[in-house]
Amino acid sequence: MPEPTPTPGETKARRRAGRPMAAVLDQDGITAAALELISKKGYDGLTMAALARSLGVAPSALYNHVSSKDEVLKLVEEDLMSKVDFGGFSTLPWEEAVRQWAYSYRGIFARHTPLISVIAVLPVTDAPQTLAMYEAVTEGFLRAGFPEQQIIPSIVALEAYIFGAAFDANAPADIFDSGRLADSTPHFTSAVRSLGPERNNYPSDLAFSMGLDALITGLGALRV
Amino acid sequence: MPEPTPTPGETKARRRAGRPMAAVLDQDGITAAALELISKKGYDGLTMAALARSLGVAPSALYNHVSSKDEVLKLVEEDLMSKVDFGGFSTLPWEEAVRQWAYSYRGIFARHTPLISVIAVLPVTDAPQTLAMYEAVTEGFLRAGFPEQQIIPSIVALEAYIFGAAFDANAPADIFDSGRLADSTPHFTSAVRSLGPERNNYPSDLAFSMGLDALITGLGALRV
DNA sequence: TGAGATAAATGAACGTCATTCATTTATTGG
DNA sequence: CCAATAAATGAATGACGTTCATTTATCTCA
The missing domain is CATH 1.10.10.60 (Homeodomain-like)
Known part of the structure; x- marks a missing residue:
């Protein structure tokens, strides 16, 4: 050396x-x-x-x-990574821990979306805070009964969702306003309107909650 | 006027x-x-x-x-939106249609990640191709039996996942190499190694498939 | 007590961008 | 053929990230 x-x-x-x-x-x-x-x-x-x-x-x-x-x-x-709350993985049931972690993670990076393109591709080598988070999350998955080979792909899937949702959280309320093209997209326009009486009803938070529940259920089924 | x-x-x-x-x-x-x-x-x-x-x-x-x-x-x-394949929504079972759409969507934008920060926040007003896609997807969800209010949030959740996964697809194979910090992250390092004998095993595709299945199952349960 | 050695800070450059603007060029209707 | 119109030009501008020769401050060692 x-x-x-x-x-x-x-x-x-x-x-x-x-x-x-x-x-x-x-x-x-x-x-x-x-x-x-x-x-x-x-x-x-x-x-x-x-x-x-x-x-x-x-x-x-x-x-x-x-x-x-x-x-x-x-x-x-x-x-920022050091501020993500993964504490639940040592105290809460797996489902709750994932939820807490995911909300914290999304909340932080929603204000830092320009970093996402960097993070998503950045090796974790010599990123101690990031590694600490992965270690804690991995331990939580192990404790919950996940087979070792399923853990990394599960975390990757959850992170992908969290990053995507962080972008979403910055979308304007009228992002789905179909404007003068509304007539050619009747089903979509109606579905958007069904979310509330007025426009301005971008369901970022509702969507995040729904998708997260689905992921937790679906991935949770991989436990032995 | x-x-x-x-x-x-x-x-x-x-x-x-x-x-x-x-x-x-x-x-x-x-x-x-x-x-x-x-x-x-x-x-x-x-x-x-x-x-x-x-x-x-x-x-x-x-x-x-x-x-x-x-x-x-x-x-x-x-x-690019006009090239996303949403044709399955008028011919295939909902699960298959979502899968086809999601793979196509991710495949296209994986090579155009710099656009994602733009798209995710861009109003669809006067974006005819984007609207056409949303209309077709919405119709597919309706046909599959989704309540109208669940459709937009479901699509938003799926899109978030797809965008995040598109970033992922560009990650280097050794992104999870914990390097000299491996000793302090034993569980994580072991989980990474369990994916294959060597390093260089970033499970982008496997993760995408797993998460997508979970989302399809979880969101599919919202049908009446 | 200096004499290097070292690294930090400076200020002036550079090259690359996106964008603006006055001007010129080409086209066509009256 | 003239006036109007819009397209294309080329020069200029102002950010920006980054480099580099030089200066400044600090410590170690003789």
């Missing part, structure tokens, strides 16, 4: 001679600032320039601690 | 005097060129400049037919 194989997401930390300038920045500070910026200005407002400004620093300074904007997004993602 | 309320996605078409220059461009041509560009260079390669070049035209010329790059994406989306 010539080198301790520096992690991709990790930035240098040598031990030799002569110490550097007092560090104003670090990854935690950058992550926190990014989260605050996102909550105030949204993902459009998250630019390297704005991030630097909020830290009182020049944009180029960020690149001493982060290799790209994409790495900032990964840091934010890991932070 | 002073003006026929020009559709947002629609670009001018007046009737007065004097006809314009011979049109080299139109929305259909732009859509086709965009699709070809995407298939060749991916979504990173889809720039207004590249699109214009592939049409033998200056970038600014596109803006006579399209109000923004976002509108190009909407045109592409509509085109």
Whole structure:
């Protein structure tokens, strides 16, 4: 082992001679600032320039601690993962635990949909918070009696649903307004109207609950 | 009605005097060129400049037919929607029809995940292909015996799952490699390994099939 | 007590985008 | 043939992410 194989997401930390300038920045500070910026200005407002400004620093300074904007997004993602509530898997019946986890997961990422395209494809290697969540969820599935080979596919299926539902949660209330094409889509238009007397009845929450119940029932049947 | 309320996605078409220059461009041509560009260079390669070049035209010329790059994406989306196979809803049993539709839908958008964030939030108003799909699916649900109020939420839930699964389908095979953190996630790591002797066993297809079955069973139970 | 060595921060660049706009070009109806 | 119309052009703009040579601050070691 010539080198301790520096992690991709990790930035240098040598031990030799002569110490550097007092560090104003670090990854935690950058992550926190990014989260605050996102909550105030949204993902459009998250630019390297704005991030630097909020830290009182020049944009180029960020690149001493982060290799790209994409790495900032990964840091934010890991932070969010640590906020997902998977505690139920060690205390509640499996069905309840899944429900609690899924609602928490969706709730958090509904406000961070731009991260989903990153997460869904991001290796969990060296993503400790994400791994911790998977470990807890896996344990919960084992305890509930799932055969080992069914667990990962079940989690993947649930996550797919949760991510999709997170997008949904941001849809405008009138997303299903068929407008002047209503006449050519009578059944659909009627079904939309049946949800309530007025338009503006996008059933994001109801749909999430229904689909989640279906998944829990269907996947739960895989237990031995 | 002073003006026929020009559709947002629609670009001018007046009737007065004097006809314009011979049109080299139109929305259909732009859509086709965009699709070809995407298939060749991916979504990173889809720039207004590249699109214009592939049409033998200056970038600014596109803006006579399209109000923004976002509108190009909407045109592409509509085109893709027309390729989703919902034919089973008029010929097959409900379960089979849903399965066929879901596989087709996922297959198409797995190669167009950057569109998902757009679609999931895009009003269907004046999206004829999308509406046609919803109408056919709704009819299928009615024919299968679903109460009207359950139909839209069921479709929304299925779509959420399909979109999430489309992201999944692009995940690298080693996405679940826990690397050097494997020791701290024994159950998860073991569950991953149980999928096959080697790593590289991301169960995207298996997971999709399992979750879809669960949804079909669970939602199917809502029929009267 | 300096003299490197080290890393952090700076500011000025670059290249890539989407988009705008004044202008020119082509077409056609009156 | 003129006036009107819309399409296409090319130059310009303003974000944005990122790079790089340089400067600044700090610590270790001689």
